Amino acid sequence: xxxxxxxRDTPSKPLIFATPFIAIAITILLSSxxxxxxxxxxxxxxxxxxxxxxxxxxxxxxxxxxxxPLLFIAQALAIGFRAKVWNIGGEGQMIMGAILxxxxxxxxxxxxxxxxxxxxxxxxxxxxxxxxxxxxxxxxRYNANEILVTLMLSSIALQILYFxxxxxxxxxxxxxxxxxxxxxxxxxxxPIIFGFRLNYSLIIPIFFTIFVWIxxxxxxxxxxxxxxxxxxxxxxxxxxxxxxxxxxxxxxxGMAAGIAGMSxxxxxxxxxxxxxxxxxGYSAIIVAYLGALHPLGIxxxxxFLSVIHIGGDYALVTADLPISSVHIFQGLLxxxxxxxxxxxxxRFKPRKTRVEEIESRLI
Amino acid sequence: MTPLEFFLAGTMSAATVFLLAALGELVAEKSGMLNLxxxxxxxISAAVGFVVTYQSGSHIIGFIxxxxxxxxxxxxxxxxxxxxxxxxxxxxxxxxxxxLGLSALIGKKHESLTVTAPDPIQIPxxxxxxxxxxxxxxxxxxxxxxxVIAILISFCLNKTRLGLAIxxxxxxxKAAEALSYSVLKIRYGAVAFGGLMAGFAGAYASTIYTPxxxxxxxxxxxxxxVALVVFGTWKTxxxxxxxxxxxxxxxxxxVVQSFGVALPSQxxxxxPFIVTIVVLAIISSDRARLxxxxxxxxxxxxxxxxxx
Numbered sequence: 060x061x062x063x064x065x066x067r068d069t070p071s072k073p074l075i076f077a078t079p080f081i082a083i084a085i086t087i088l089l090s091s092x093x094x095x096x097x098x099x100x101x102x103x104x105x106x107x108x109x110x111x112x113x114x115x116x117x118x119x120x121x122x123x124x125x126x127x128p129l130l131f132i133a134q135a136l137a138i139g140f141r142a143k144v145w146n147i148g149g150e151g152q153m154i155m156g157a158i159l160x161x162x163x164x165x166x167x168x169x170x171x172x173x174x175x176x177x178x179x180x181x182x183x184x185x186x187x188x189x190x191x192x193x194x195x196x197x198x199x200r201y202n203a204n205e206i207l208v209t210l211m212l213s214s215i216a217l218q219i220l221y222f223x224x225x226x227x228x229x230x231x232x233x234x235x236x237x238x239x240x241x242x243x244x245x246x247x248x249x250p251i252i253f254g255f256r257l258n259y260s261l262i263i264p265i266f267f268t269i270f271v272w273i274x275x276x277x278x279x280x281x282x283x284x285x286x287x288x289x290x291x292x293x294x295x296x297x298x299x300x301x302x303x304x305x306x307x308x309x310x311x312x313g314m315a316a317g318i319a320g321m322s323x324x325x326x327x328x329x330x331x332x333x334x335x336x337x338x339x340g341y342s343a344i345i346v347a348y349l350g351a352l353h354p355l356g357i358x359x360x361x362x363f364l365s366v367i368h369i370g371g372d373y374a375l376v377t378a379d380l381p382i383s384s385v386h387i388f389q390g391l392l393x394x395x396x397x398x399x400x401x402x403x404x405x406r407f408k409p410r411k412t413r414v415e416e417i418e419s420r421l422i
Numbered sequence: 423m424t425p426l427e428f429f430l431a432g433t434m435s436a437a438t439v440f441l442l443a444a445l446g447e448l449v450a451e452k453s454g455m456l457n458l459x460x461x462x463x464x465x466i467s468a469a470v471g472f473v474v475t476y477q478s479g480s481h482i483i484g485f486i487x488x489x490x491x492x493x494x495x496x497x498x499x500x501x502x503x504x505x506x507x508x509x510x511x512x513x514x515x516x517x518x519x520x521x522l523g524l525s526a527l528i529g530k531k532h533e534s535l536t537v538t539a540p541d542p543i544q545i546p547x548x549x550x551x552x553x554x555x556x557x558x559x560x561x562x563x564x565x566x567x568x569x570v571i572a573i574l575i576s577f578c579l580n581k582t583r584l585g586l587a588i589x590x591x592x593x594x595x596k597a598a599e600a601l602s603y604s605v606l607k608i609r610y611g612a613v614a615f616g617g618l619m620a621g622f623a624g625a626y627a628s629t630i631y632t633p634x635x636x637x638x639x640x641x642x643x644x645x646x647x648v649a650l651v652v653f654g655t656w657k658t659x660x661x662x663x664x665x666x667x668x669x670x671x672x673x674x675x676x677v678v679q680s681f682g683v684a685l686p687s688q689x690x691x692x693x694p695f696i697v698t699i700v701v702l703a704i705i706s707s708d709r710a711r712l713x714x715x716x717x718x719x720x721x722x723x724x725x726x727x728x729x730x
Contacts, residue, residue, distance in 0.1 A: 062505055062506075064507065064725060066725065145511055147515060197699065197702075197703050200707075201703040201704075201706055201707040202706040202707055202709050202712070203699070203702045203703040203706045203707075204652065204702065204706065206458065206511065207645065207648065207649050207652070207698070207699075207702060208699055208702065208703075210642075210645050211642075211645070211649075211695040211696075211698050211699050212695075212699070214641075214642050214692065214695045215692045215695050215696060218688040218689070218691050218692035219688065219692075221688050222686055222688040222689075225688075226686070341519060344515060344519075345516075345519070348512060381526065381527055381530055382526075383523045383524075383526035383527045383530070384523075384527070385523075386519060386520075386522060386523030386526070387520060387523035387524055387527060388523075389519060389523070390462075390516055390517070390518075390519040390520025390521070390522075390523050390524075391520060393512070393515070393516035393519065393520075394498060394502055394513070394516045394517065394520060397502050397506070397508035397509065397512055397513050397516060398501070398502045398506040398508060400508065401506045401507050401508060404507075405507065405725070
């Protein structure tokens with residue numbers, strides 16, 4: 060299909076803001092068609108997705124529980140995406156953060172020390188950074204494509220997780236389930252409201268967001284990173300290093316994903332088990348884009364996708380919708396967003412009349 | 423069948439999944455289109471191929487519909503990245519996520535069911551030769567077809583006008599357009615071919631190689647196929663060798679177990695990915711050679727304007 064576009068002189072500001080909403084609208088429309096084909100009730104499904112997550116304090120607290128890791132990883136990924144460093148291994152970096160952080164409560168099961176949690180945060184950050192650092196090293200030293208390497212590293216991290224869960228760290232009293240012991244209270248983030256799963260780990264992504272916003276928008280460092288990605292040679296001439304952008308992007312993302320993984324085991328899950336990432340590493344890619352790779356936009360995008368995730372859980376029960384629906388919705392969202400984003404930089408070329416066409420050729 | 427025969431025969435079968443998908447990706451990349459949605463295309467086709475084969479009882483119908491499904495998904499990629507000029511990497515990821523989600527939905531009612539793989543071919547005399555017979559002459563017909571396709575693609579890309587046109591679009595789309603080739607049509611076609619091949623690879627995986635459906639069964643093989651194109655430095659022959667190497671690596675688990683070596687099974691499961699990373703680093707470190715062989719405009723959006 061041929062559409063005639065012409066490049067705008069400057070990107071359209073209003074459309075940058077409108078694009079996510081256009082994408083959401085088209086995605087909802089396409090999802091509705093799919094729901095009708097499957098014979099599901101639109102009313103029940105959309106009620107589950109968009110109303111039920113707001114109906115109770117508990118539901119809202121669950122939305123915020125998802126919001127934390129999504130926001131954290133997406134903010135960090137966006138830094139890399141803007142510099143054209145494609146880290147899609149958030150899952151693996153999360154797993155490594157979770158594994159390293161879990162080593163403390165697994166080996167010091169009785170400790171009630173106040174240093175337990177800070178040590179776990181540090182180890183979580185280190186685990187994620189180490190895993191992302193491998194990709195940065197292979198990219199800068201051996202020119203190995205970071206998309207493939209980060210992705211392969213995620214598959215490897217998953218096997219490392221299984222190794223610990225089925226072997227040395229398996230809970231001896233756990234009826235042979237692949238999981239560790241439940242962590243003691245000192246190794247868990249305290250809940251913000253008693254009785255809910257929402258906990259104080261939420262503070263870290265929020266502070267990180269503020270930091271990133273200042274760093275990317277107001278400081279020279281963010282500019283260097285972006286130039287390093289968009290025009291590596293220009294960056295070299297100006298004295299900034301493209302390799303530096305790769306290292307910075309990957310290490311920051313690794314740290315964020317690592318701490319997010321740690322927050323899962325030291326938060327809602329309370330132990331190390333197979334489903335430690337809940338797919339946040341992939342969802343965060345969509346959040347980063349839907350937020351137009353802008354720190355503030357990402358806040359709203361993360362909130363929206365958290366609602367979708369919780370809504371998906373409700374739809375599973377009330378509308379009998381398979382869990383894959385959330386993934387399909389996310390995929391559609393990114394596809395429609397990317398298509399709609401074209402109009403930020405391009406506009407339709409007015410169709411020329413025959414005479415104009417010939418005239419333009421003569422010139 | 424002796425263990426060695428079993429291993430070598432299994433290698434050829436396992437390699438076919440990689441080979442089919444990688445050949446399709448090769449053609450797409452030669453035209454300048456970096457489609458990272460291979461995993462998703464394979465997953466959908468594996469689900470569709472399985473469901474259709476299960477319901478119809480015919481592998482041929484299963485393959486046809488799976489191929490069509492692969493083309494269908496690849497057209498989403500083409501529409502967004504060619505017509506709407508979106509970034510190819512992001513679009514490929516989006517299509518991959520969409521494909522994985524849809525495959526789970528399509529295969530949901532058939533989870534853990536099985537179909538019977540068709541009997542391998544039997545060639546009088548040849549199939550009965552010890553070692554060579556079971557390895558080379560008792561495979562499924564698709565294994566041979568994949569090899570034939572590899573040869574045809576190599577010929578087409580290097581010796582025909584069509585191949586020249588595809589390569590021109592991947593090297594310098596503006597120049598291809600000046601030679602009155604339609605970059606749009608050629609890239610759409612190349613992406614569709616990639617989808618078709620990923621579709622066959624998915625169907626082969628779910629109805630012949632391991633004839634069952636389980637959510638997530640493609641398990642990274644689509645990504646390895648993408649990596650294989652880099653390994654092969656965009657050359658059909660080397661991609662062929664790479665696919666067979668990975669077929670062998672993915673059977674490593676069986677070999678190690680048969681020798682009674684006590685290695686954690688997780689290490690063996692991770693082996694294809696570890697090997698991918700290592701080989702990728704080795705091949706990519708020769709920057710000059712990589713730049714020489716990679717299509718010059720690979721991954722770049724072409725909006726008809728002068729190259730920057």
